Amino acid sequence: MPRRHRPLPLLLCALLATACGSGPAADGDREEGAEQVRDHPSAPVPEGTGSRTAGDVNGDGYPDLVFAAGMDTERLTDTADRVIVVYGSARGLDPATRTVLDPGPVRAVAVPGTGGDGTRGEAADLDGDGFADIPLVHHPEGEDGPAVHAVYRGGPTGPGADPVPLALPEDGMSPSGWPPAAVGDFDADGAADLALVREDGTGGQEEITVLYGPIGPDGAPARTGSRPFPSWIGSLVAGPAGTGGSPLLVQHSSDGEQTSNTLLLTGPGDPAGWAQADTVGGSMAAFGDLDGDGAADLVVGDDGNRNNEPGYETEPPEIHHRLNLYPGPLTADPGDPVGLDLPGEATAAYGGTRALALCDTDGDGTREAAVGRAGHGVDTVHWADGALRVADTPPLVRSGPEEGPLAGGSGTEHVAGLEGCADHDANGSDELLLSYSPGPRSPSPARWWVTDGREDLASFDSAAFGD
Numbered sequence: 313m314p315r316r317h318r319p320l321p322l323l324l325c326a327l328l329a330t331a332c333g334s335g336p337a338a339d340g341d342r343e344e345g346a347e348q349v350r351d352h353p354s355a356p357v358p359e360g361t362g363s364r365t366a367g368d369v370n371g372d373g374y375p376d377l378v379f380a381a382g383m384d385t386e387r388l389t390d391t392a393d394r395v396i397v398v399y400g401s402a403r404g405l406d407p408a409t410r411t412v413l414d415p416g417p418v419r420a421v422a423v424p425g426t427g428g429d430g431t432r433g434e435a436a437d438l439d440g441d442g443f444a445d446i447p448l449v450h451h452p453e454g455e456d457g458p459a460v461h462a463v464y465r466g467g468p469t470g471p472g473a474d475p476v477p478l479a480l481p482e483d484g485m486s487p488s489g490w491p492p493a494a495v496g497d498f499d500a501d502g503a504a505d506l507a508l509v510r511e512d513g514t515g516g517q518e519e520i521t522v523l524y525g526p527i528g529p530d531g532a533p534a535r536t537g538s539r540p541f542p543s544w545i546g547s548l549v550a551g552p553a554g555t556g557g558s559p560l561l562v563q564h565s566s567d568g569e570q571t572s573n574t575l576l577l578t579g580p581g582d583p584a585g586w587a588q589a590d591t592v593g594g595s596m597a598a599f600g601d602l603d604g605d606g607a608a609d610l611v612v613g614d615d616g617n618r619n620n621e622p623g624y625e626t627e628p629p630e631i632h633h634r635l636n637l638y639p640g641p642l643t644a645d646p647g648d649p650v651g652l653d654l655p656g657e658a659t660a661a662y663g664g665t666r667a668l669a670l671c672d673t674d675g676d677g678t679r680e681a682a683v684g685r686a687g688h689g690v691d692t693v694h695w696a697d698g699a700l701r702v703a704d705t706p707p708l709v710r711s712g713p714e715e716g717p718l719a720g721g722s723g724t725e726h727v728a729g730l731e732g733c734a735d736h737d738a739n740g741s742d743e744l745l746l747s748y749s750p751g752p753r754s755p756s757p758a759r760w761w762v763t764d765g766r767e768d769l770a771s772f773d774s775a776a777f778g779d
Contacts, residue, residue, distance in 0.1 A: 347716035349757075349775045355408040357399055357470045362442025367435050367734060369466040371443040374400030375734045377745070378435050378446055380418045383757060383778035386717075391455065392418040395448060396777060397470060400736035404743060405762050407772035411470040415462075417455040418448060435466065436495040436504045440526040443467050447493050447506060448475060459489030461508060463531065478506070478523060479532040485510040485519060488545075496550035496558025498522055498578040503534070507560060509545045510538075518545055520562070520576075522583055539576075539583035546571050551599030551608050551642075559642055560586075561597050561610065568619030568662050570627050571595050573612060577644060587644040593631045600670035600679040602695045607640030611681060612649070616658055616665030625659055633657060635668075635681065635693060637700060652700035654683060655691050667730040673765060675741035682744065684730025687723070690744070710761045710768075712748030718759060718775065720750025728761060736762065743769055 360371030367375035376399045380392035395413040398405050435444035443466030451457045462475035480487055493508040503525035511518045519540045523533035544565035551559040557578035564572040570593045577587040596613035603609060613635040618624040626632050633656075636649035658665045667684040681693040681700075689707030693700055710728040713719050728746040735742050746761040757775030761768055 347713045347719070349717050350773045351776050352407040352410075352772055354410070355406070357409050357411060358401065359468045360443070361468065364437075364442065365738070367444050368400070369397055369435050369444045369446065370399060370470050371466065371468060372399075372401075374402070374738050375736050376400050376435065376444070377405055377734070377736065377760075379731075379758075379774070380448075381758060381774045381777075383775065394418070394777075395446065395464065396774060397446070398772070399470070400734075400738070402737055404737040404769045405772075407770065407777075410777060412777050413464065413471065413473070413475075415448065415450045415452065415464075415475055417451040434495065436506075437466070438463060438495070438504050438506060438525050438527040439465070439529070440503055441466075445527075446471055447478075447495070449487075449489055449492055450475065459487065461487050461493065463527070465529070476529070476531045478527070479530065480510070480523075481521065481536050481538075485512055485521070485538075488518070491545060491547040494548035494550035494560065496560065496578070497553035498550075498557045498560065498583070499524060499580045500553065500555060500557040500578075501580070505558075506533075507548055507550065509548070518543075520545070520548070520560075520583060537583045539586065549597045549599070551610070554608065554641070559599065559608070559610070561591070561599075561612075563595065563597065566595070566619075567621075568617060568624070570614055570617065570631050573597065575610065575642065575646065577642065589644045589646050591638060591646060592634075592636050592649055593627070594634070594636065595664060596635075596666060596668035596683075598668055598670045598681075601640065601677075602637060602670065602679050602681065602700075603639055604678040604695065605640070608642070609640045610638040610642055610646070611668065611670060612636050612638075613654065613666070613668055613683070615667065616660055616685075617663065618659045618661050620661040624661060635683065635700060637695075650698075650700060652693060652702070655702055656685055656688060658685060658688075660686075669730055669732045669744075671733045671742040673733070673742050673744070675739075682730060682733070684746075686729065687725065687727050689727060690730050690746070708744070708746075708763070708765060710746045710748070710763070712750065712759050718748075718750050718757065718773065728759070731760075737769075 362371040363373045369376045397411040399409040435446045438445045446464040461478045464471035488509040498505045506523040521538045524535045546565040547563040549561040560576040562574045573591045575589045594612040595615040599608045633654045635652045638646045665686045669682045670679045684690045689709035692703040712726045728748040731745040733742040733744045747758045749758045762770040
């Protein structure tokens with residue numbers, strides 16, 4: 313049985329992107345000085361007093377961007393060795409205000425939550441002090457050493473310098489280095505909880521362990537609960553908190569094909585008693601209100617990943633190049649999803665071609681789906697007249713440099729990928745995040761774009777944040 317498959321980064325939030333650029337090589341997407349690693353001045357981190365804003369590490373009322381990166385432009389690898397925070401402000405993300413942390417080799421940072429490779433994630437206030445914390449999985453003894461689940465504590469001027477290991481139950485189960493954790497309010501008590509995967513070390517059993525918040529300064533949770541799972545777990549995707557608790561989607565491990573999915577309906581009781589339902593397969597998944605009824609929907613989609621066995625080009629018709637929506641409120645009998653054929657027919661053996669994000673870019677309280685496709689850009693899917701529809705606009709495209717320290721690949725390989733979105737300027741509507749990396753995977757030094765879908769609000773190179 314294959315141990316695990318790590319799919320293309322997927323996202324917990326997204327947006328409606330209008331056309332900007334006519335294709336992967338649009339000349340208008342090139343910035344002045346694009347062939348160089350662009351330097352960014354450094355400024356003090358704004359001091360906050362604490363807030364209830366999601367993802368606000370320094371507590372000043374603006375969500376921050378947290379991601380892992382490698383910093384060596386001379387030796388591009390798939391290993392991240394820094395955790396970076398770029399702080400939000402009234403002007404949006406400001407690359408001058410940033411924190412660079414050095415925890416050693418990083419397996420996953422923050423809470424990708426949707427099956428991603430751990431590059432970008434959501435910080436969460438795990439101790440309830442008004443400052444979002446940064447969970448991560450790292451290797452403090454070096455890349456060949458044990459994986460440790462830990463957390464950087466948020467504070468008025470950003471995170472502390474050293475991660476605090478999480479205190480896990482001492483019952484013979486060991487934490488899995490993959491997948492990373494998912495954050496949600498699983499018992500509906502108003503405190504953020506952390507769900508992670510542990511295993512018995514023999515390959516015989518895995519379980520979902522919930523660390524219930526608040527999680528103290530010593531890394532100890534208020535209590536713990538667990539739920540055995542009958543198959544290998546590839547990723548955990550948590551939804552927004554509701555009256556019954558945050559729903560949790562368990563994506564099964566795979567051999568490169570689209571994953572099977574199990575929806576867990578959480579609540580105040582022990583995790584072993586949570587109700588569950590099987591949903592359609594698909595390695596992209598996110599929660600959000602797309603149909604405008606105020607309840608979180610579940611969106612599952614085919615990210616294009618395929619194994620390399622005979623017949624790998626296709627999946628069952630209900631999965632193959634489909635985006636499927638289960639309308640909320642979600643129950644143990646979710647019914648049949650509303651489906652949509654995704655644009656294009658690209659597939660890949662062991663390397664997904666699509667990423668999904670859900671968010672609200674016009675501030676109307678209803679989310680849209682952004683679907684990024686490798687080498688193509690970002691298309692928009694929205695709900696209209698009881699159905700999912702693809703917007704009739706050209707894809708949103710940003711392209712990395714073709715020459716210089718950040719150059720890599722050729723042609724469509726320069727097109728930036730979808731990383732998600734958030735309301736970093738706290739104006740009521742989300743901004744889209746795109747990134748390009750020249751390395752084999754996205755932890756390599758990256759170029760980022762922050763855009764409202766019409767114009768860029770910020771663009772910066774994480775490679776310039778090194779020593």
